[in-house]
Amino acid sequence: MKISLKILIVDDHPMTVDSYINLLSDTDFQKKQPSFIKSYNCEDAYNKIKLQQIENINIDFALLDISLPPFKELNINNGIDLAILIREKFANCKIVLLTMHSDPLTVDKIIKEIKPEGFISKSDINFELFPIICKKILEGDIYRSNTIIQSQRNLFKKNINWDKHDNQILTLIYQGVKTVNLPNYIPLSMSAIEKRKANIKDQLLKGKGSDKDLIEKAKKLGLLQ
Template sequence: MSENIRILMTDDHPLITEGYQNILLATKKEHQNLIIDVASNCDESLKYMNQAEALKRPYNVFFMDISLPASSDGKFNSGEDLAVYARKLFPEAKIVILTMFNEPYRIHHIIKNIAPEGFLIKSDLTSSELASAFQAVLSNPPFYSGSVNSFIRKAISDDIVLDEINRKILYLLSQGIKTKNLKEHIDLSMSAIEKRKKHLKTLFNVEDGNDENLLTEARNNGFI
């Protein structure tokens, strides 16, 4: 018996989405009928999702890149935002994240916010892995690529436990954001941020107060 599988792919590189489509169509099971829509930015993706919801023709699978042109109203700035919206609109759908980002903070944040059924780092990706991931998320999710699994294993086994805010502080510092500007990105007072930084230096045994040494230790422990 034929099974219709509605898919929305969102990526701003047409050659990439064309490649994804060709792989899925070439490796699908005989009873699977793939109906694929393609969006190249947040606005197009939102249009497809809202139309599908209005027509009561929900998507079964979403393939989402993280780095995307923002929506025209400024409310959606990434594939991560779109995935959160898709999860609310189509709670039964499977979400597959495909991204070049492989920083532990981003991986942790995406898993916590979205809990995707599939999570693939593009630098890991092969055609066979994409085909395997697609079938796995349909029947036996989750399917995570090697880099994601390595991060999860390290996070589970690591003795150092950081909450979301501390992870974000480390990530922002690693991106060159100065301590005095952190409060623009984190809803905390300057004194609270300084207190957290002091705690982080204690956790990572950084005694000289140098941010670069803190970042080095955080990298060595896989947190950024």
């Protein structure tokens, strides 16, 4: 029988690895004929990744705990370094990072550098949700658990450089008020409003995008409800 789905699972707790395998061995995943590669530390995971590459066998899906015993010889210190390696060797592999820690700077760094298809705080998931989330990721979804999303929002809010008038501009645009009419609501000149709006777009969209794009980005970040 041809193996159509190769899944790498790396966690330093063997019982956790076995739990993931059990959860992903339901009917939906069995239809895809999954084959599991188990590993409990960075060195063993590195060796198994390299073996798959040598044998020209793809890794399709990787579940990586961030905190792992390191492989100091090659400076592979955690699941983040393994994710970088997998990105280099298996470009189409969908990567899910799991963590018990969600400090904003680390979360931001991981999302920018690795762009994982899944980023999950272990405190956010249970046995019922886990296979559902993984199935959606395999089908093409990008998933961030609630704690990870909140961590991103907190970092972004700390770095936003604007005042109450900027918040008013964003809120009024969200409510459908056209830019030309904003001076009727805010005690600023049209020139000042346009400069502030450009600053908001710079910070949220790096200057590129429509008002609709601006609102969608602000909603994703939790700046608008």
